[in-house]
Amino acid sequence: MPIGGLVGIIGLSAALAWLPVAQAADARPELLVRNALLITMEPGQEAPFEGYFTVDGTGRITELRQGDPPAALTANRVIDAAGRIVAPGFISAHSHIYMSPLRGLGHDQNLYGWFKAWDRYLRHTTAEDIYWFTLHGALDFLRNGITTAYDFTYSGLNEQLSDDPSIAQGPGTLKPGPFEENQIRAKLDSGLRFINSVWLPELGTDDDIRARFEALLAWATPMMADDQFFKMAISGQQQFAPTHRTARLEAAFMRDYGLMNQSHFLESPNAVAVQQEKFNWYLEAGALGPDFIFGHFIHVNDDILAAVQETGARMSWQPTSNGRLADGIADVVRYRELGIPVAVGLDDQSCTDVSDPYQNLRIGLYTMRALHQRADAMSVYDMLYLHTLGSAKVLNIDTDVGSLAPGKFADFLLVDMRSPDTGPLYDPLASYVLAASLRNLKQVYVGGAQVTDGIGLLTYDERRLRREIDRRTDHIRRIADGEAASASL
Numbered sequence: 126m127p128i129g130g131l132v133g134i135i136g137l138s139a140a141l142a143w144l145p146v147a148q149a150a151d152a153r154p155e156l157l158v159r160n161a162l163l164i165t166m167e168p169g170q171e172a173p174f175e176g177y178f179t180v181d182g183t184g185r186i187t188e189l190r191q192g193d194p195p196a197a198l199t200a201n202r203v204i205d206a207a208g209r210i211v212a213p214g215f216i217s218a219h220s221h222i223y224m225s226p227l228r229g230l231g232h233d234q235n236l237y238g239w240f241k242a243w244d245r246y247l248r249h250t251t252a253e254d255i256y257w258f259t260l261h262g263a264l265d266f267l268r269n270g271i272t273t274a275y276d277f278t279y280s281g282l283n284e285q286l287s288d289d290p291s292i293a294q295g296p297g298t299l300k301p302g303p304f305e306e307n308q309i310r311a312k313l314d315s316g317l318r319f320i321n322s323v324w325l326p327e328l329g330t331d332d333d334i335r336a337r338f339e340a341l342l343a344w345a346t347p348m349m350a351d352d353q354f355f356k357m358a359i360s361g362q363q364q365f366a367p368t369h370r371t372a373r374l375e376a377a378f379m380r381d382y383g384l385m386n387q388s389h390f391l392e393s394p395n396a397v398a399v400q401q402e403k404f405n406w407y408l409e410a411g412a413l414g415p416d417f418i419f420g421h422f423i424h425v426n427d428d429i430l431a432a433v434q435e436t437g438a439r440m441s442w443q444p445t446s447n448g449r450l451a452d453g454i455a456d457v458v459r460y461r462e463l464g465i466p467v468a469v470g471l472d473d474q475s476c477t478d479v480s481d482p483y484q485n486l487r488i489g490l491y492t493m494r495a496l497h498q499r500a501d502a503m504s505v506y507d508m509l510y511l512h513t514l515g516s517a518k519v520l521n522i523d524t525d526v527g528s529l530a531p532g533k534f535a536d537f538l539l540v541d542m543r544s545p546d547t548g549p550l551y552d553p554l555a556s557y558v559l560a561a562s563l564r565n566l567k568q569v570y571v572g573g574a575q576v577t578d579g580i581g582l583l584t585y586d587e588r589r590l591r592r593e594i595d596r597r598t599d600h601i602r603r604i605a606d607g608e609a610a611s612a613s614l
Contacts, residue, residue, distance in 0.1 A: 154179035157200035161211040166528040173553040180535040184572025214272025214536040215482040216516035219441040219470025225262030227475040252302030263315035272536040273318040322358040361388020376412035392421035423453040439466040444489035446472035468519035469512040505558040535573040
């Protein structure tokens with residue numbers, strides 16, 4: 126069907142009447158995107174439509190309208206989308222970006238065995254290694270259309286890992302070096318937008334833990350003036366900790382520093398009763414509320430769901446990694462029916478192997494339909510919403526990202542469904558969710574600035590990046606292999 130015909134069928138005039146009028150002649154836009162088949166993800170604009178939008182010098186959308194731009198409207202740069210799909214960048218609400226160079230490991234292991242497979246190498250990294258690992262992962266996200274991520278960082282803590290989630294992972298030791306700082310630097314250097322979520326290693330007294338965090342916060346605060354850096358958060362770890370101290374400490378940090386907390390929780394099918402008991406520790410500590418997100422949240426019961434409903438806590442769903450690690454299936458359809466806000470993440474490249482949001486969409490959609498044995502259990506729109514605006518809402522960053530609308534950052538994807546050809550667009554939204562792939566993703570923009578051309582990065586020398594990663598991982602493997610050989614003697 127011709128794109129122009131879609132506009133007449135959809136009839137969006139009333140829905141778009143609230144949008145701002147064209148800018149005055151003395152406010153020349155930095156960018157004009159025209160002739161686009163827009164998937165905005167804004168409420169009231171569920172159907173795609175042909176239109177245009179403008180972007181100012183700060184990288185924010187100033188005007189978005191149906192149809193052709195006025196003949197008098199000019200801009201410093203013009204993108205003619207030529208009828209291709211323009212959609213918001215994906216949000217990964219749950220990511221471990223530094224894990225990018227550790228793919229294909231523990232491929233036949235559940236969660237705790239997989240931990241050991243990659244820890245064999247990670248424990249030998251330096252802070253400089255982790256800078257390059259994080260840069261590799263952040264650029265990989267951008268190349269694949271992920272423009273914003275909630276990132277769990279690596280503290281530099283080496284632990285004694287256990288196969289039993291009911292047992293402490295061991296006190297561990299902190300390696301020297303600016304591990305946390307280097308991950309922030311790498312993400313800023315990449316151009317990715319992010320929430321920076323830090324673990325709170327329980328080494329020393331509560332005052333020691335607080336002092337380490339405050340030093341990092343003082344260092345990071347000036348960098349939060351950058352539009353890429355949304356905020357700091359903490360990475361909950363009660364699932365892996367044996368005592369109530371963890372929940373109490375995290376609740377205190379949330380309260381005292383105004384922090385969001387995303388906690389890996391009820392993820393593994395091992396020792397489910399033990400994990401469920403630890404839920405009560407968070408509840409008793411007063412940690413639960415709109416700033417608390419449960420990551421994975423698979424092995425729940427009715428009492429747990431009722432408490433989450435009552436407190437307004439949220440969850441993040443990682444369909445691809447849940448399948449890769451045989452964690453189980455989170456019944457997101459049920460959670461949403463109960464009113465629990467849901468976000469979607471790509472997790473880390475070591476347990477998704479390909480950071481493919483289109484694959485993630487389809488695995489999530491098909492899993493929910495198969496679980497409920499109903500094709501209408503989750504719609505294509507709902508699945509895309511969860512990976513864009515829904516995630517932004519859960520992370521409380523929806524005033525800036527998650528959809529294409531005036532006032533928000535112009536973080537968008539240009540997708541050509543005819544290259545490679547997926548056939549005519551009977552239902553553009555359905556084709557985008559069900560048939561688009563990374564091969565169809567032609568360009569990625571952040572704040573109106575192009576960062577990729579096809580699979581090529583425009584913002585970084587990939588040859589240098591590859592050399593650094595290969596050199597560093599070769600060195601780490603030699604150490605790990607030598608350690609294993611010594612242990613076998």
